[in-house]
Amino acid sequence: MEQAATALSFGGKQLRFKHHSTVLNCEMHFSLFLPPQATAGSVPLLTWLSGLTCTDENFVQKACAQRAAAEYGVAILAPDTSPRGECIADDPDGGWDLGLGAGFYVNATQAPWAEHYQMYDYVLEELPSLVAKEHSVDLSRQGIFGHSMGGHGALSIALKNPSRFRSVSAFAPICAPLHCSWGEKAFSAYLGADRSLWAQYDSCELIRRSTERLPLLVDQGSGDSFLETQLKTPLLASACKDSDYPSTIRMHDGYDHSYFFIASFMDEHIAFHAQHCAG
Numbered sequence: 093m094e095q096a097a098t099a100l101s102f103g104g105k106q107l108r109f110k111h112h113s114t115v116l117n118c119e120m121h122f123s124l125f126l127p128p129q130a131t132a133g134s135v136p137l138l139t140w141l142s143g144l145t146c147t148d149e150n151f152v153q154k155a156c157a158q159r160a161a162a163e164y165g166v167a168i169l170a171p172d173t174s175p176r177g178e179c180i181a182d183d184p185d186g187g188w189d190l191g192l193g194a195g196f197y198v199n200a201t202q203a204p205w206a207e208h209y210q211m212y213d214y215v216l217e218e219l220p221s222l223v224a225k226e227h228s229v230d231l232s233r234q235g236i237f238g239h240s241m242g243g244h245g246a247l248s249i250a251l252k253n254p255s256r257f258r259s260v261s262a263f264a265p266i267c268a269p270l271h272c273s274w275g276e277k278a279f280s281a282y283l284g285a286d287r288s289l290w291a292q293y294d295s296c297e298l299i300r301r302s303t304e305r306l307p308l309l310v311d312q313g314s315g316d317s318f319l320e321t322q323l324k325t326p327l328l329a330s331a332c333k334d335s336d337y338p339s340t341i342r343m344h345d346g347y348d349h350s351y352f353f354i355a356s357f358m359d360e361h362i363a364f365h366a367q368h369c370a371g
């Protein structure tokens with residue numbers, strides 16, 4: 093693991109690393125914020141999953157997360173959104189919703205994607221273990237959150253692994269990839285034509301199948317241009333209601349899909365995770 097950048101921020105450190113991922117079979121970058129409390133002992137680890145077209149750097153530069161992370165004493169790990177490199181398969185039609193920057197946090201089973209697109213295992217297993225080997229983060233106190241495609245990733249990964257996380261939250265998540273064109277395009281490429289295999293990564297399906305409960309917070313802007321076509325927040329609200337899954341799903345008048353929205357509520361998400369990851 094090679095350090096690519098470091099900067100002090102609110103008494104903590106904003107770091108960027110390059111490493112070889114054995115799971116993804118390529119070179120990757122990721123970012124890690126360590127709060128000042130990490131110099132005295134291990135701190136909870138929050139994983140942030142970004143949306144379509146992002147790298148690890150969008151969150152670092154635009155989410156305004158460092159001040160609250162330093163205040164509450166939590167580390168934030170920000171992975172990239174897909175495998176990277178010239179040899180990595182990409183959307184043959186040049187779209188930004190498949191391939192590079194659009195890994196959807198699943199383990200692809202189909203050619204040509206399966207060779208590198210294993211983002212589920214990378215985010216859940218390889219990266220936190222790698223970080224914990226070299227930094228004082230406590231893997232028994234983890235939260236996960238994300239935006240849009242990353243909100244889908246955070247919800248689905250947490251719902252599939254409730255014993256690994258204390259809390260989950262999302263900004264404008266893709267709530268039901270089985271029922272939107274972004275999800276249908278990505279899942280048919282990565283997972284194949286059998287839709288029954290897609291359900292293992294669909295948050296609404298996972299809520300309906302769940303037996304354990306995690307604290308769950310979702311924020312959504314009413315002025316988000318993707319709300320009706322791609323995100324479908326009401327489907328998540330219905331799944332939670334039908335399954336008696338406790339959740340806080342908040343609509344915010346006029347907010348759009350951008351990082352301006354994310355930054356506006358970032359402090360509340362970090363406080364939410366810090367509360368559940370304490371002790």
Ligand SMILES: N[C@@H](CCC(=O)N[C@@H](CSC=O)C(=O)NCC(=O)O)C(=O)O
Nearest residue numbers: 143144145146150239240241242350351
């Ligand atoms: N590049 C596209 C817009 C893509 C976009 O809006 N990406 C969002 C995530 S969408 C769902 O996963 C994003 O986070 N963008 C990065 C940012 O810094 O805003 C276009 O040209 O329309």
